[in-house]
Amino acid sequence: MAAEVGKKEEIMGKVKITGKSHVKPSKVIGRKECQLVTFDLPYLAFYYNQKLLFYKGGDFEEKVEKLKDGLRVVLEEFYQMAGKLGKDEEGVFRVDYDDDMDGVEVLEATAEGISVEELAADEGTTSLKDLIPFNNILNLEGLHRPLLSVQVTTLLTSSNLF
Template identity: 40%
Template sequence: MAALDNCKDAAAPPPPVVTVTSTRNVAPAAPKCVLATFDLPYITFYYNQKLLLYRLPNGASDFPDAVARMSASLSDALAYFHPLAGRIRQDHHDGSLSIDGHHGAEVIEASADQVSVDELAGEECSEEAEKVMQLLVPYTGVMNLEGLHRPLLAVQLTRLRDGVAVGCAFNHAVLDGTSTWHFMTSWAELCRGAGAPSLLPVHNRGMARSVRVNLPLPPSADAHEKTDPNGPKKPLVARKAIDEHDAGAITRRLEEYEAAPKLFHYSDAGPNCVAVGSSPRFRVYDVDFGFGRPERVRSGGNNKFDGMVYLYPGRGGDGGIDVELSLQPEPMQRLDKDQDFLQMRAP
Protein backbone atom coordinates (compact mmCIF):
# COMPACT_ATOMS: atom_id res chain seq x y z
CA MET A 1 0.00 0.00 0.00
CA ALA A 2 2.86 2.35 0.80
CA ALA A 3 4.30 1.88 -2.69
CA LEU A 4 0.88 2.63 -4.27
CA ASP A 5 0.49 5.83 -2.24
CA ASN A 6 3.92 7.00 -3.36
CA CYS A 7 2.86 6.54 -6.97
CA LYS A 8 -0.26 8.67 -6.48
CA ASP A 9 1.80 11.47 -4.91
CA ALA A 10 4.22 11.42 -7.80
CA ALA A 11 1.37 11.80 -10.31
CA ALA A 12 -0.33 14.77 -8.55
CA PRO A 13 0.03 18.18 -10.34
CA PRO A 14 2.25 20.79 -8.70
CA PRO A 15 0.47 23.59 -6.78
CA PRO A 16 -0.27 26.76 -8.87
CA VAL A 17 2.30 29.53 -8.80
CA VAL A 18 -0.45 32.19 -8.57
CA THR A 19 -3.70 31.78 -6.63
CA VAL A 20 -6.57 34.29 -6.94
CA THR A 21 -7.68 35.12 -3.40
CA SER A 22 -10.37 37.76 -4.08
CA THR A 23 -11.93 39.92 -6.78
CA ARG A 24 -13.49 43.38 -6.41
CA ASN A 25 -14.23 46.55 -8.38
CA VAL A 26 -12.31 49.74 -7.63
CA ALA A 27 -13.72 53.22 -8.30
CA PRO A 28 -11.88 56.55 -8.14
CA ALA A 29 -11.72 58.01 -4.64
CA ALA A 30 -14.37 60.64 -4.00
CA PRO A 31 -12.55 64.00 -4.08
CA LYS A 32 -12.47 65.74 -0.71
CA CYS A 33 -12.16 69.49 -0.24
CA VAL A 34 -11.51 70.85 3.26
CA LEU A 35 -13.23 74.18 3.91
CA ALA A 36 -10.84 77.00 4.75
CA THR A 37 -11.17 79.47 7.62
CA PHE A 38 -12.58 82.03 5.17
CA ASP A 39 -15.49 79.71 4.35
CA LEU A 40 -16.66 78.90 7.86
CA PRO A 41 -18.53 82.11 8.80
CA TYR A 42 -20.84 81.53 5.85
CA ILE A 43 -22.15 78.25 7.27
CA THR A 44 -24.97 80.17 8.99
CA PHE A 45 -25.74 82.41 6.02
CA TYR A 46 -28.36 81.33 3.50
CA TYR A 47 -27.91 79.79 0.05
CA ASN A 48 -26.85 82.42 -2.45
CA GLN A 49 -29.58 82.80 -5.10
CA LYS A 50 -29.18 84.12 -8.64
CA LEU A 51 -31.76 84.42 -11.40
CA LEU A 52 -30.90 84.80 -15.10
CA LEU A 53 -33.68 85.56 -17.61
CA TYR A 54 -33.26 84.52 -21.27
CA ARG A 55 -35.34 85.07 -24.36
CA LEU A 56 -35.50 81.96 -26.58
CA PRO A 57 -35.45 82.41 -30.39
CA ASN A 58 -38.65 80.42 -30.92
CA GLY A 59 -40.21 81.09 -27.54
CA ALA A 60 -41.47 78.31 -25.29
CA SER A 61 -41.17 75.71 -28.07
CA ASP A 62 -37.37 75.87 -27.62
CA PHE A 63 -37.66 75.05 -23.91
CA PRO A 64 -37.36 71.21 -24.08
CA ASP A 65 -34.21 71.40 -26.19
CA ALA A 66 -32.74 74.10 -23.94
CA VAL A 67 -33.37 71.97 -20.82
CA ALA A 68 -31.80 68.89 -22.43
CA ARG A 69 -28.67 70.79 -23.44
CA MET A 70 -28.30 72.61 -20.15
CA SER A 71 -28.80 69.44 -18.10
CA ALA A 72 -26.23 67.48 -20.11
CA SER A 73 -23.66 70.27 -19.91
CA LEU A 74 -24.34 70.72 -16.18
CA SER A 75 -23.25 67.12 -15.67
CA ASP A 76 -20.06 67.87 -17.62
CA ALA A 77 -19.47 71.07 -15.62
CA LEU A 78 -19.76 69.22 -12.30
CA ALA A 79 -16.92 66.94 -13.37
CA TYR A 80 -14.68 70.04 -13.22
CA PHE A 81 -16.43 71.76 -10.29
CA HIS A 82 -16.82 68.55 -8.29
CA PRO A 83 -17.31 70.18 -4.84
CA LEU A 84 -20.75 71.36 -6.02
CA ALA A 85 -21.76 67.70 -6.46
CA GLY A 86 -20.81 66.72 -2.90
CA ARG A 87 -22.12 67.33 0.59
CA ILE A 88 -20.62 69.06 3.63
CA ARG A 89 -19.12 66.65 6.15
CA GLN A 90 -17.68 67.18 9.63
CA ASP A 91 -14.64 65.19 10.70
CA HIS A 92 -15.34 63.14 13.83
CA HIS A 93 -11.78 63.60 15.11
CA ASP A 94 -10.83 67.25 14.65
CA GLY A 95 -14.25 68.80 13.92
CA SER A 96 -13.16 70.38 10.62
CA LEU A 97 -15.63 70.76 7.76
CA SER A 98 -15.05 69.48 4.26
CA ILE A 99 -16.91 68.73 1.03
CA ASP A 100 -17.04 65.09 0.06
CA GLY A 101 -18.83 62.72 -2.27
CA HIS A 102 -20.49 62.60 -5.67
CA HIS A 103 -24.14 62.95 -4.67
CA GLY A 104 -24.97 65.40 -7.45
CA ALA A 105 -26.84 68.67 -7.85
CA GLU A 106 -30.61 69.08 -7.95
CA VAL A 107 -32.34 70.14 -11.19
CA ILE A 108 -35.97 71.30 -11.10
CA GLU A 109 -38.22 71.94 -14.10
CA ALA A 110 -41.14 74.33 -13.80
CA SER A 111 -43.50 76.34 -16.00
CA ALA A 112 -44.89 79.88 -15.86
CA ASP A 113 -46.38 80.03 -19.35
CA GLN A 114 -48.38 83.20 -18.73
CA VAL A 115 -45.30 85.23 -17.74
CA SER A 116 -43.11 86.93 -20.35
CA VAL A 117 -39.43 87.80 -20.14
CA ASP A 118 -40.21 91.51 -20.47
CA GLU A 119 -42.50 91.45 -17.44
CA LEU A 120 -39.60 90.26 -15.31
CA ALA A 121 -36.64 91.92 -16.99
CA GLY A 122 -38.05 95.39 -17.59
CA GLU A 123 -36.66 98.48 -15.92
CA GLU A 124 -39.92 99.02 -14.04
CA CYS A 125 -40.56 95.65 -12.39
CA SER A 126 -44.02 95.51 -10.79
CA GLU A 127 -44.62 94.24 -7.29
CA GLU A 128 -46.47 91.23 -8.73
CA ALA A 129 -43.56 90.45 -11.07
CA GLU A 130 -41.17 90.69 -8.11
CA LYS A 131 -43.23 88.08 -6.28
CA VAL A 132 -43.15 85.80 -9.35
CA MET A 133 -39.36 86.10 -9.60
CA GLN A 134 -38.97 84.80 -6.07
CA LEU A 135 -40.77 81.61 -7.17
CA LEU A 136 -38.25 81.05 -9.96
CA VAL A 137 -35.31 80.41 -7.62
CA PRO A 138 -35.04 77.28 -5.42
CA TYR A 139 -34.00 76.88 -1.77
CA THR A 140 -35.48 80.09 -0.39
CA GLY A 141 -34.99 80.13 3.39
CA VAL A 142 -32.43 77.30 3.32
CA MET A 143 -29.33 77.87 5.45
CA ASN A 144 -25.89 76.80 4.22
CA LEU A 145 -25.69 74.58 7.29
CA GLU A 146 -28.21 72.30 5.58
CA GLY A 147 -25.55 71.37 3.03
CA LEU A 148 -24.81 68.51 5.44
CA HIS A 149 -27.77 66.69 3.89
CA ARG A 150 -28.90 68.83 0.91
CA PRO A 151 -27.33 69.36 -2.52
CA LEU A 152 -24.85 72.21 -2.57
CA LEU A 153 -26.23 73.40 -5.91
CA ALA A 154 -29.87 73.52 -7.02
CA VAL A 155 -30.99 74.73 -10.46
CA GLN A 156 -34.57 75.54 -11.44
CA LEU A 157 -35.32 75.85 -15.17
CA THR A 158 -38.69 77.52 -15.68
CA ARG A 159 -40.48 77.79 -19.03
CA LEU A 160 -41.73 81.32 -19.68
CA ARG A 161 -44.06 82.46 -22.44
CA ASP A 162 -41.12 83.47 -24.63
CA GLY A 163 -38.04 82.25 -22.80
CA VAL A 164 -36.48 80.48 -19.86
CA ALA A 165 -35.67 81.53 -16.31
CA VAL A 166 -32.54 79.96 -14.85
CA GLY A 167 -32.70 80.11 -11.05
CA CYS A 168 -29.66 78.89 -9.13
CA ALA A 169 -29.04 78.37 -5.42
CA PHE A 170 -25.43 77.92 -4.31
CA ASN A 171 -24.25 76.93 -0.87
CA HIS A 172 -22.38 80.09 0.11
CA ALA A 173 -19.95 78.22 2.39
CA VAL A 174 -18.71 76.36 -0.69
CA LEU A 175 -18.16 79.19 -3.16
CA ASP A 176 -18.03 82.98 -3.23
CA GLY A 177 -19.02 85.46 -5.91
CA THR A 178 -15.91 84.97 -8.04
CA SER A 179 -16.23 81.19 -8.08
CA THR A 180 -20.01 81.41 -8.61
CA TRP A 181 -19.62 83.27 -11.88
CA HIS A 182 -16.58 81.19 -12.85
CA PHE A 183 -18.83 78.15 -12.61
CA MET A 184 -21.70 79.80 -14.49
CA THR A 185 -19.54 80.96 -17.40
CA SER A 186 -17.83 77.54 -17.57
CA TRP A 187 -21.19 75.74 -17.60
CA ALA A 188 -22.34 78.04 -20.40
CA GLU A 189 -19.15 77.38 -22.38
CA LEU A 190 -19.73 73.63 -22.19
CA CYS A 191 -23.37 74.11 -23.20
CA ARG A 192 -22.18 75.96 -26.32
CA GLY A 193 -20.02 72.98 -27.25
CA ALA A 194 -16.62 73.66 -25.69
CA GLY A 195 -14.58 70.57 -24.84
CA ALA A 196 -13.49 72.01 -21.50
CA PRO A 197 -13.77 75.28 -19.55
CA SER A 198 -11.36 77.94 -20.79
CA LEU A 199 -10.24 78.49 -17.19
CA LEU A 200 -9.98 75.42 -14.97
CA PRO A 201 -10.86 75.74 -11.26
CA VAL A 202 -8.46 75.08 -8.37
CA HIS A 203 -10.06 73.34 -5.39
CA ASN A 204 -7.13 73.13 -2.98
CA ARG A 205 -8.21 75.68 -0.38
CA GLY A 206 -5.19 74.86 1.73
CA MET A 207 -3.23 77.07 -0.66
CA ALA A 208 -5.02 80.05 0.94
CA ARG A 209 -5.29 78.82 4.54
CA SER A 210 -4.42 75.29 5.67
CA VAL A 211 -5.53 75.47 9.32
CA ARG A 212 -8.24 72.92 10.20
CA VAL A 213 -10.77 74.57 12.54
CA ASN A 214 -13.04 72.70 14.95
CA LEU A 215 -16.34 74.51 14.48
CA PRO A 216 -19.15 73.25 16.75
CA LEU A 217 -22.38 73.00 14.77
CA PRO A 218 -25.96 73.22 16.05
CA PRO A 219 -28.22 70.20 15.41
CA SER A 220 -30.23 72.12 12.82
CA ALA A 221 -30.71 75.51 11.17
CA ASP A 222 -33.86 76.04 13.25
CA ALA A 223 -31.90 75.44 16.44
CA HIS A 224 -29.38 78.07 15.40
CA GLU A 225 -32.07 80.62 14.52
CA LYS A 226 -33.82 80.20 17.88
CA THR A 227 -30.66 81.36 19.63
CA ASP A 228 -30.70 84.67 17.72
CA PRO A 229 -33.05 87.15 19.42
CA ASN A 230 -33.15 89.50 16.44
CA GLY A 231 -33.79 86.95 13.69
CA PRO A 232 -32.39 86.96 10.12
CA LYS A 233 -33.32 90.56 9.31
CA LYS A 234 -29.95 92.26 9.28
CA PRO A 235 -26.93 91.41 7.12
CA LEU A 236 -23.71 90.18 8.64
CA VAL A 237 -20.85 92.64 8.22
CA ALA A 238 -17.61 93.17 10.05
CA ARG A 239 -17.79 95.35 13.17
CA LYS A 240 -14.55 97.04 12.23
CA ALA A 241 -13.20 97.49 8.74
CA ILE A 242 -9.79 96.05 7.94
CA ASP A 243 -7.49 97.52 5.34
CA GLU A 244 -7.24 94.81 2.67
CA HIS A 245 -3.53 95.61 2.30
CA ASP A 246 -2.81 95.16 6.03
CA ALA A 247 -1.81 91.49 5.87
CA GLY A 248 -0.75 91.47 9.52
CA ALA A 249 -4.16 92.62 10.76
CA ILE A 250 -5.95 90.09 8.57
CA THR A 251 -3.74 87.26 9.82
CA ARG A 252 -4.32 88.25 13.44
CA ARG A 253 -8.09 88.33 12.92
CA LEU A 254 -7.96 84.89 11.32
CA GLU A 255 -5.88 83.49 14.17
CA GLU A 256 -8.32 84.90 16.72
CA TYR A 257 -11.21 83.23 14.97
CA GLU A 258 -9.38 79.91 14.59
CA ALA A 259 -8.51 79.88 18.30
CA ALA A 260 -12.12 80.49 19.35
CA PRO A 261 -14.45 79.88 16.39
CA LYS A 262 -18.10 80.84 16.63
CA LEU A 263 -21.29 80.69 14.63
CA PHE A 264 -22.39 84.13 13.56
CA HIS A 265 -25.89 85.58 13.75
CA TYR A 266 -27.31 88.38 11.68
CA SER A 267 -27.74 90.37 14.88
CA ASP A 268 -23.93 90.56 15.12
CA ALA A 269 -24.06 93.29 12.47
CA GLY A 270 -25.81 95.74 14.76
CA PRO A 271 -28.47 98.29 13.75
CA ASN A 272 -28.59 100.50 10.64
CA CYS A 273 -26.01 98.54 8.67
CA VAL A 274 -25.51 98.51 4.93
CA ALA A 275 -23.80 95.54 3.27
CA VAL A 276 -22.59 95.45 -0.33
CA GLY A 277 -22.38 92.23 -2.30
CA SER A 278 -21.43 91.02 -5.78
CA SER A 279 -19.31 93.28 -8.01
CA PRO A 280 -19.62 95.16 -11.31
CA ARG A 281 -16.42 93.31 -12.26
CA PHE A 282 -18.29 89.99 -12.45
CA ARG A 283 -19.16 89.40 -16.11
CA VAL A 284 -22.66 88.16 -15.36
CA TYR A 285 -24.03 89.09 -18.78
CA ASP A 286 -21.46 86.89 -20.54
CA VAL A 287 -23.26 83.74 -19.35
CA ASP A 288 -24.50 82.61 -22.78
CA PHE A 289 -25.81 79.03 -23.00
CA GLY A 290 -26.18 79.26 -26.76
CA PHE A 291 -29.32 81.36 -27.02
CA GLY A 292 -27.87 84.79 -26.30
CA ARG A 293 -26.98 86.91 -23.31
CA PRO A 294 -29.37 87.13 -20.36
CA GLU A 295 -31.95 89.88 -20.51
CA ARG A 296 -31.56 90.52 -16.78
CA VAL A 297 -29.64 89.12 -13.79
CA ARG A 298 -31.27 89.38 -10.38
CA SER A 299 -30.83 88.08 -6.82
CA GLY A 300 -33.25 85.82 -4.97
CA GLY A 301 -35.09 86.35 -1.71
CA ASN A 302 -32.26 84.91 0.39
CA ASN A 303 -30.15 87.86 -0.68
CA LYS A 304 -32.74 90.51 0.08
CA PHE A 305 -33.00 91.99 3.54
CA ASP A 306 -32.91 95.44 5.03
CA GLY A 307 -29.73 97.28 4.06
CA MET A 308 -28.47 94.83 1.41
CA VAL A 309 -27.02 96.22 -1.81
CA TYR A 310 -25.91 94.19 -4.84
CA LEU A 311 -23.87 95.65 -7.67
CA TYR A 312 -23.87 94.17 -11.18
CA PRO A 313 -22.41 95.48 -14.41
CA GLY A 314 -24.90 97.25 -16.64
CA ARG A 315 -26.26 94.97 -19.35
CA GLY A 316 -25.38 97.50 -22.04
CA GLY A 317 -21.66 96.93 -21.48
CA ASP A 318 -20.95 100.66 -21.46
CA GLY A 319 -19.43 100.76 -17.98
CA GLY A 320 -22.74 101.30 -16.22
CA ILE A 321 -23.67 99.62 -12.94
CA ASP A 322 -26.99 98.06 -11.98
CA VAL A 323 -27.78 98.54 -8.28
CA GLU A 324 -30.14 96.18 -6.47
CA LEU A 325 -31.13 97.78 -3.16
CA SER A 326 -33.26 96.24 -0.41
CA LEU A 327 -34.80 98.40 2.32
CA GLN A 328 -37.84 98.31 4.55
CA PRO A 329 -40.92 99.90 2.85
CA GLU A 330 -40.88 103.22 4.74
CA PRO A 331 -37.23 104.21 4.10
CA MET A 332 -37.52 102.96 0.51
CA GLN A 333 -40.52 105.25 -0.06
CA ARG A 334 -38.65 108.20 1.44
CA LEU A 335 -35.64 107.47 -0.75
CA ASP A 336 -37.83 107.29 -3.83
CA LYS A 337 -39.07 110.83 -3.08
CA ASP A 338 -35.63 112.25 -2.27
CA GLN A 339 -34.89 114.66 -5.13
CA ASP A 340 -31.17 114.85 -4.37
CA PHE A 341 -30.95 111.07 -4.61
CA LEU A 342 -33.05 110.92 -7.77
CA GLN A 343 -30.78 113.46 -9.47
CA MET A 344 -27.85 111.12 -8.86
CA ARG A 345 -29.49 108.33 -10.87
CA ALA A 346 -28.22 107.75 -14.37
CA PRO A 347 -30.85 108.55 -17.07
Protein backbone atom coordinates in the same frame (compact mmCIF):
# COMPACT_ATOMS: atom_id res chain seq x y z
CA MET B 1 -48.11 92.72 4.53
CA ALA B 2 -51.22 90.66 3.73
CA ALA B 3 -51.07 91.84 0.12
CA GLU B 4 -47.42 90.71 -0.10
CA VAL B 5 -48.27 87.25 1.29
CA GLY B 6 -51.19 86.98 -1.14
CA LYS B 7 -48.92 87.93 -4.05
CA LYS B 8 -46.33 85.30 -3.01
CA GLU B 9 -49.00 82.58 -2.83
CA GLU B 10 -50.28 83.68 -6.24
CA ILE B 11 -46.80 83.44 -7.83
CA MET B 12 -45.92 80.13 -6.13
CA GLY B 13 -49.29 78.72 -7.19
CA LYS B 14 -48.34 79.49 -10.79
CA VAL B 15 -44.94 77.77 -10.63
CA LYS B 16 -45.19 74.03 -11.11
CA ILE B 17 -42.21 71.65 -10.94
CA THR B 18 -42.54 69.39 -14.00
CA GLY B 19 -39.36 67.35 -13.64
CA LYS B 20 -36.49 66.64 -11.29
CA SER B 21 -33.21 64.96 -12.13
CA HIS B 22 -29.64 64.85 -10.92
CA VAL B 23 -26.41 65.46 -12.83
CA LYS B 24 -23.02 64.04 -11.92
CA PRO B 25 -19.60 64.49 -13.53
CA SER B 26 -19.31 62.65 -16.85
CA LYS B 27 -16.26 60.73 -15.62
CA VAL B 28 -15.69 58.64 -12.52
CA ILE B 29 -14.15 60.77 -9.75
CA GLY B 30 -14.25 58.43 -6.76
CA ARG B 31 -14.46 59.69 -3.20
CA LYS B 32 -13.02 63.14 -2.54
CA GLU B 33 -12.97 65.44 0.46
CA CYS B 34 -12.23 69.14 0.49
CA GLN B 35 -11.57 70.59 3.93
CA LEU B 36 -13.10 74.01 4.53
CA VAL B 37 -10.80 76.63 6.02
CA THR B 38 -11.64 79.19 8.68
CA PHE B 39 -12.38 81.76 5.97
CA ASP B 40 -15.14 79.51 4.52
CA LEU B 41 -16.95 78.75 7.77
CA PRO B 42 -18.84 82.06 8.28
CA TYR B 43 -20.49 81.54 4.88
CA LEU B 44 -22.35 78.50 6.23
CA ALA B 45 -24.66 80.89 8.10
CA PHE B 46 -25.51 82.83 4.89
CA TYR B 47 -28.44 82.10 2.60
CA TYR B 48 -27.79 80.09 -0.55
CA ASN B 49 -26.30 82.24 -3.29
CA GLN B 50 -28.90 82.21 -6.03
CA LYS B 51 -28.83 83.59 -9.54
CA LEU B 52 -31.73 84.17 -11.87
CA LEU B 53 -31.13 84.35 -15.63
CA PHE B 54 -33.65 84.97 -18.40
CA TYR B 55 -33.43 83.56 -21.91
CA LYS B 56 -36.02 83.89 -24.62
CA GLY B 57 -37.06 81.38 -27.24
CA GLY B 58 -35.93 77.97 -28.30
CA ASP B 59 -36.97 74.41 -27.60
CA PHE B 60 -37.20 74.16 -23.79
CA GLU B 61 -36.45 70.43 -23.52
CA GLU B 62 -33.46 70.73 -25.87
CA LYS B 63 -32.04 73.66 -23.88
CA VAL B 64 -32.41 71.75 -20.61
CA GLU B 65 -30.55 68.74 -22.06
CA LYS B 66 -27.75 70.99 -23.35
CA LEU B 67 -27.50 72.60 -19.92
CA LYS B 68 -27.19 69.17 -18.27
CA ASP B 69 -24.59 68.03 -20.82
CA GLY B 70 -22.49 71.13 -20.16
CA LEU B 71 -22.90 70.70 -16.42
CA ARG B 72 -21.58 67.11 -16.62
CA VAL B 73 -18.40 68.40 -18.28
CA VAL B 74 -17.92 71.29 -15.84
CA LEU B 75 -18.41 68.97 -12.87
CA GLU B 76 -15.37 66.96 -13.94
CA GLU B 77 -13.23 69.84 -12.63
CA PHE B 78 -15.67 71.28 -10.07
CA TYR B 79 -16.98 67.99 -8.69
CA GLN B 80 -17.38 69.57 -5.24
CA MET B 81 -20.55 71.29 -6.48
CA ALA B 82 -22.10 67.83 -6.96
CA GLY B 83 -21.30 66.95 -3.34
CA LYS B 84 -22.61 67.81 0.09
CA LEU B 85 -21.26 69.27 3.28
CA GLY B 86 -19.80 66.81 5.74
CA LYS B 87 -17.97 66.89 9.06
CA ASP B 88 -14.82 65.17 10.18
CA GLU B 89 -14.36 63.41 13.56
CA GLU B 90 -13.71 66.74 15.23
CA GLY B 91 -16.82 68.39 13.79
CA VAL B 92 -14.92 70.50 11.24
CA PHE B 93 -16.89 71.09 8.05
CA ARG B 94 -15.74 69.84 4.68
CA VAL B 95 -17.20 69.19 1.23
CA ASP B 96 -17.63 65.52 0.39
CA TYR B 97 -18.11 64.04 -3.05
CA ASP B 98 -18.59 60.41 -3.93
CA ASP B 99 -19.71 58.85 -7.19
CA ASP B 100 -22.60 57.25 -5.26
CA MET B 101 -24.10 60.67 -4.39
CA ASP B 102 -27.02 62.03 -6.37
CA GLY B 103 -25.15 65.07 -7.69
CA VAL B 104 -26.49 68.46 -8.73
CA GLU B 105 -30.25 68.77 -8.54
CA VAL B 106 -31.88 70.01 -11.77
CA LEU B 107 -35.50 71.09 -11.55
CA GLU B 108 -37.68 71.82 -14.56
CA ALA B 109 -40.66 74.07 -13.98
CA THR B 110 -43.32 76.09 -15.72
CA ALA B 111 -44.80 79.38 -14.61
CA GLU B 112 -48.14 80.15 -16.24
CA GLY B 113 -49.37 83.68 -16.65
CA ILE B 114 -46.08 85.30 -15.61
CA SER B 115 -44.24 87.40 -18.15
CA VAL B 116 -40.71 88.74 -18.19
CA GLU B 117 -42.15 92.26 -18.40
CA GLU B 118 -44.13 91.66 -15.20
CA LEU B 119 -41.03 90.39 -13.38
CA ALA B 120 -38.89 93.26 -14.65
CA ALA B 121 -41.29 95.89 -13.29
CA ASP B 122 -40.30 97.59 -10.03
CA GLU B 123 -43.10 95.94 -8.08
CA GLY B 124 -42.23 92.58 -9.66
CA THR B 125 -38.79 92.33 -8.09
CA THR B 126 -40.20 90.81 -4.91
CA SER B 127 -41.76 88.08 -7.09
CA LEU B 128 -38.38 87.09 -8.56
CA LYS B 129 -37.26 85.39 -5.38
CA ASP B 130 -40.44 83.32 -5.35
CA LEU B 131 -39.42 81.67 -8.62
CA ILE B 132 -36.18 80.15 -7.33
CA PRO B 133 -35.89 76.88 -5.39
CA PHE B 134 -33.89 77.54 -2.22
CA ASN B 135 -35.24 80.79 -0.80
CA ASN B 136 -34.41 81.47 2.84
CA ILE B 137 -32.31 78.30 3.09
CA LEU B 138 -28.94 78.60 4.77
CA ASN B 139 -25.79 77.17 3.23
CA LEU B 140 -25.63 74.90 6.26
CA GLU B 141 -28.50 72.94 4.68
CA GLY B 142 -25.82 71.57 2.34
CA LEU B 143 -25.53 68.81 4.93
CA HIS B 144 -28.87 67.49 3.64
CA ARG B 145 -29.33 69.19 0.28
CA PRO B 146 -27.09 69.32 -2.78
CA LEU B 147 -24.54 72.14 -2.83
CA LEU B 148 -25.86 73.17 -6.23
CA SER B 149 -29.42 73.18 -7.46
CA VAL B 150 -30.48 74.51 -10.84
CA GLN B 151 -34.08 75.33 -11.68
CA VAL B 152 -35.00 75.98 -15.30
CA THR B 153 -38.42 77.59 -15.60
CA THR B 154 -40.30 78.32 -18.75
CA LEU B 155 -42.67 81.28 -18.53
CA LEU B 156 -45.95 80.53 -20.24
CA THR B 157 -48.11 83.48 -21.21
CA SER B 158 -51.04 83.67 -23.55
CA SER B 159 -48.94 85.42 -26.21
CA ASN B 160 -45.42 83.98 -25.86
CA LEU B 161 -43.49 80.92 -24.83
CA PHE B 162 -40.24 81.73 -23.01
